[in-house]
């Protein structure tokens with residue numbers, strides 16, 4: 001059977017043999033009662049990695065985000081989000097429906113809030129105004145771009161929020177990709193952030209799972225909120241075992257970045273519109289308007305050759321590099337993409 005090269009997302013990665021072995025042999029207990037050894041070990045690793053007091057293992061990045069907001073805010077408060085963020089756009093209005101908060105979206109191209117605008121959106125409790133009780137960041141920013149937010153910027157946001165006694169939450173689904181791109185340890189990068197989440201099921205290749213790290217007090221609440229959402233899981237050590245394998249070796253993500261840069265360069269040589277400065281992690285955003293081809297036509301044509309990419313706009317396509325795309329595959333993808341666009 002011909003190998004399908006699936007570049008739609010890094011969520012398509014399959015667990016490694018080491019993960020499957022670890023899952024097979026995992027020591028388990030009952031995580032709701034609190035005695036699943038393997039889950040506890042993963043949570044301790046997460047707390048240490050992010051330099052936070054405590055950590056919670058959840059089902060998904062979406063659940064981590066909801067649980068974080070539930071444990072850091074109260075009903076009818078406002079939270080600052082980016083207008084292009086996952087939390088604001090891709091969580092079934094969970095912020096409104098589950099958390100009962102009002103998002104205050106701020107718009108920018110690169111994921112960085114204008115600091116004056118941010119401060120103006122941190123509102124005080126007044127007769128007609130709900131207070132702002134959380135500032136959210138996303139790093140890497142925009143699941144179709146993978147832009148990295150650096151520590152100086154994150155620290156600026158934290159300084160402003162904290163000056164108003166407002167905590168900062170980082171949706172860090174791909175935060176380890178950001179840490180690698182910046183060549184900085186995650187605990188240092190997130191030094192001033194109050195809480196952070198991470199997806200284990202993206203480039204890290206776990207089958208399921210996310211981590212949420214923060215203060216002891218916050219994670220105490222988060223654990224109860226996870227239970228409310230039906231996220232209390234019993235022998236979850238089976239799944240946590242894969243997470244432990246992933247965290248022992250997370251710096252392999254660097255390979256995905258190298259592959260993405262290589263592929264982006266080759267695609268650009270074939271005439272596809274690519275801003276190399278935006279290829280900062282494992283995500284490539286391709287603009288087909290220079291060659292006047294629609295994203296659907298392009299992806300359909302690639303499909304015939306067993307290559308999958310994601311349509312993200314009329315003329316925009318996303319490709320993500322990950323561990324199941326080999327260096328040898330990259331030339332192949334570029335070659336076929338070139339053929340498809342007639343280069």
Ligand SMILES: *Cc1c(COP(=O)(O)O)cnc(C)c1O
Nearest residue numbers: 060061062063086143171173199
């Ligand atoms: C993928 C992603 C999520 C959600 O993670 P799931 O595990 O798919 O629920 C949240 N935020 C960002 C920025 C993401 O990229």
